[in-house]
Amino acid sequence: MGKSSLELFGLMVEKIDLGVMVLDADMCIRCWNEFLSQRTGKPQAEVIGRHFLRVFPDADKSSFGEMVELAQERGIHVYNHWLQEAPFVRLSGEVGQQPMQSTLFFPFFGQKGEPLFGLIIYDTGTIAKSSAQLESALNALRSNQSEQDQLLRKLEAANSQLLQSEKLAAIGQLAAGVAHEINNPIGFVFSNLKTLSIYVRDLLKMIDAVEDAVELDEIRQLKRQLDYDYIRGDVEALIHESEDGIDRVKRIISALKDFSHIEEEEFRSADLHRGLDTTLNVVNNELKYKAEVIKEYGDLPRVECIPSQINQVVMNLLVNAAHAIEGFGRILIRTGCEQSEVWVEIEDSGKGIEPRLINRIYEPFFTTKPVGKGTGLGLALSYSIVQKHNGRIDVRSEVGVGTCFRVYLPIKQPVESQSQEVSA
Numbered sequence: 001m002g003k004s005s006l007e008l009f010g011l012m013v014e015k016i017d018l019g020v021m022v023l024d025a026d027m028c029i030r031c032w033n034e035f036l037s038q039r040t041g042k043p044q045a046e047v048i049g050r051h052f053l054r055v056f057p058d059a060d061k062s063s064f065g066e067m068v069e070l071a072q073e074r075g076i077h078v079y080n081h082w083l084q085e086a087p088f089v090r091l092s093g094e095v096g097q098q099p100m101q102s103t104l105f106f107p108f109f110g111q112k113g114e115p116l117f118g119l120i121i122y123d124t125g126t127i128a129k130s131s132a133q134l135e136s137a138l139n140a141l142r143s144n145q146s147e148q149d150q151l152l153r154k155l156e157a158a159n160s161q162l163l164q165s166e167k168l169a170a171i172g173q174l175a176a177g178v179a180h181e182i183n184n185p186i187g188f189v190f191s192n193l194k195t196l197s198i199y200v201r202d203l204l205k206m207i208d209a210v211e212d213a214v215e216l217d218e219i220r221q222l223k224r225q226l227d228y229d230y231i232r233g234d235v236e237a238l239i240h241e242s243e244d245g246i247d248r249v250k251r252i253i254s255a256l257k258d259f260s261h262i263e264e265e266e267f268r269s270a271d272l273h274r275g276l277d278t279t280l281n282v283v284n285n286e287l288k289y290k291a292e293v294i295k296e297y298g299d300l301p302r303v304e305c306i307p308s309q310i311n312q313v314v315m316n317l318l319v320n321a322a323h324a325i326e327g328f329g330r331i332l333i334r335t336g337c338e339q340s341e342v343w344v345e346i347e348d349s350g351k352g353i354e355p356r357l358i359n360r361i362y363e364p365f366f367t368t369k370p371v372g373k374g375t376g377l378g379l380a381l382s383y384s385i386v387q388k389h390n391g392r393i394d395v396r397s398e399v400g401v402g403t404c405f406r407v408y409l410p411i412k413q414p415v416e417s418q419s420q421e422v423s424a
């Protein structure tokens, strides 16, 4: 190294914010920079040529000795971190603050080959401070995280409550529809029973007459009088019609039972078409005055799902479709299977969704329907149900033409979500 660069190094060492000293083989101080003078209050002239331990009588002799030995015998750089105070020099004298210092002690040879040692002392207080800041930032983050976790849990609870209340609202809506639907068959079955009871009374009268009649003509006359031929024809019709009526009621009730599965929360393998038909039966009352329903079912394997929840999604989509239709329209229900997933599509010929609103339809409480008609929860809950099933919902819509919602579901649930409980 040329002289001028050595000089530059010298100047730099005088300015640097590190304590830099050179010791000879006897541990006497050979160089001592400005920083050390300032921090220790000992000028260069006072320390040069003196033994290190004389200058720092308080230094921990044994750890100093250890350091020297390591550097001398193994010729290595020895780094020391004193979490509190270096055993020999105090650099930052601020009271009350724990100084943190590190040292680097290393051997080198002078120009004439004489063994020398460099000792660099540096303040790690600032590093400590920033690491403390980092620590507290981390802590803040951690507490933030736990707050967020708590919020998430609350949200989940609220969500499941919403799901519950939407279910209740849906059940209310259904109950009205079902009442209407059952009312008609029950009505005519009841009136048929009344007529039948009159017929039975007349028929019994004729049979009783057989006992008392003297002549066959008397009975024939009674038969004519009571219009036996008419009764005979009508009885069969009445019984047949009543059976039909009771059958309809039975179908509705079994559909309702299928539909609700109130306690069912577990994933199980299910026939989606059966669920679709069941749901159609249940919402039929709401659909039949609004649209012709066309089913185009594909071939579907059994799908691992929570059937009552999927039914609810389908019901929400069907009801929305019916609501979107002004006058009388068409609702298409298609299904299909692609590799590892199945899809169910509900397409309507309704008024469509404006492009500026399409991103909002899954928002809870977003509704374009008048108060009382829409809760704005149907799609939000459908979305969360489908998400819990590891599926997705796509929507295509054109104003004035119609809307098509397509729900994709995996045929098999990924392993970890099978066991996980899904709230409804």
Ligand SMILES: Nc1ncnc2c1ncn2[C@@H]1O[C@H](COP(=O)(O)OP(=O)(O)O)[C@@H](O)[C@H]1O
Pocket (backbone or CB within 6 Å): 316, 320, 321, 324, 348, 350, 351, 352, 353, 361, 362, 366, 367, 368, 369, 373, 374, 375, 376, 377, 378, 379, 380, 403
């Ligand atoms: N098939 C559809 N056709 C047109 N608009 C729809 C359809 N489905 C949903 N929407 C729009 O999305 C909104 C949100 O739907 P939803 O979450 O079911 O709530 P709600 O039916 O109670 O309004 C509806 O108000 C409507 O504007």
Ligand SMILES: [Mg+2]
Pocket (backbone or CB within 6 Å): 316, 319, 320, 374, 376, 377, 378, 379
């Ligand atoms: Mg809705």
